[in-house]
Amino acid sequence: MNTPWILGLTGGIGSGKSAAAQHFIDLGVHLVDADHAARWVVEPGRPALARIVERFGPQVLQADGQLDRAALRQLIFQDQQQRRWLESLLHPLIGEEIRNYLERAESPYAILVSPLLIESGQTAMTKRVLVVDAPEELQRQRTMARDQVSAAQVEAILKAQAARDERLRHADDVLLNDRDPAWLRSEVERLHRFYLTLRGGQP
Template sequence: MTSSNIFIIGLTGGIGSGKSAAAARFAEAHGIHVVDADIKSRVVVEPGRPALHQIADRFGDAVLQEDGSLNRAVLREHVFQYPNERRWLEQLLHPLIREETVNDLASAESPYALLVSPLLVESGQYQMTRRVLVVDVPEALQIARTTLRDKVPEEQVRAILQAQARREERLRHADDVITNDRDLAALHHQVDQLHQFYLTLSTGAKQ
């Protein structure tokens, strides 16, 4: 748990599951404070940050853009080919991401806060939360959505899926599940119902 007494819901799901769409609904329709670990992962490698120097020292200038910022696509392609390199990168970045995340969550003023992370289970971030919400979709739909959205080959999407927790493992940690195999209206309906439930839980926790 964080040092704050804020009621934290962890939101996760595999690539292409619709995590961002669910989080956006919580934020825009209900005013919930959302902390996105993916965004924090970009912050900790911004130019001038120590982590970027360490990454460039290890992988060379090929992982840098002309302006000195991180070329995330090149780095991602490299580390997914070499599991040892991916583990090194995770050991460097996860503590930094956690610190940024904890500080942001502590500033929440909504009745509860949402921690959005694709690696909520794998990184142990779920231990910071009171409940885990999984956005679940069939793997074939994840692949179809991601190849369309990111314009990347199916093989690359499958490599990312391999690096993420298995669907069964995520569901094993889930307290709540959104099934996102229909349209956006169906997703919003499920979010709206969960919001009312989380309001009740967070209010009860403060009494």
């Protein structure tokens, strides 16, 4: 059986990358979300959670034994050394989790969805990169409407993510999502047909 090639799917906040990802799933494409993998590696009973508690103490746990992300974020937010320690623990585990999941794919290609695909170096796992793009003003409007957050909060998130032109520089394909949901679906279907013709992610 041919091993599926990996498509990296990314986009800034409010670009519509989750909606695009769902359309690919509906078309039968095997997909893993890096954010989900990041949650799996710190579930109760997993070694990473024990290491985190050992380092930061029980205050990073909720009453039910789950990781208290907000408490941990608070502890590492202003301490670069602690943040680096956490990243060096989690990034390899997340990468391994993603690879294991992608290896089980039975579709001709599989997708790794990650908001930080470029910043985290996860592009190394992919053969091709699809960027879901939208004008920044539209990203702001969508995010404020969806998450009920202030303009200042949206700006902070936009600043933390890779600059739009940096993302586009890494793109093999760009899906401009500036119209309605039906347009997005038809664009995903068009790309899917194209991807099925590729061997190893290249024409």
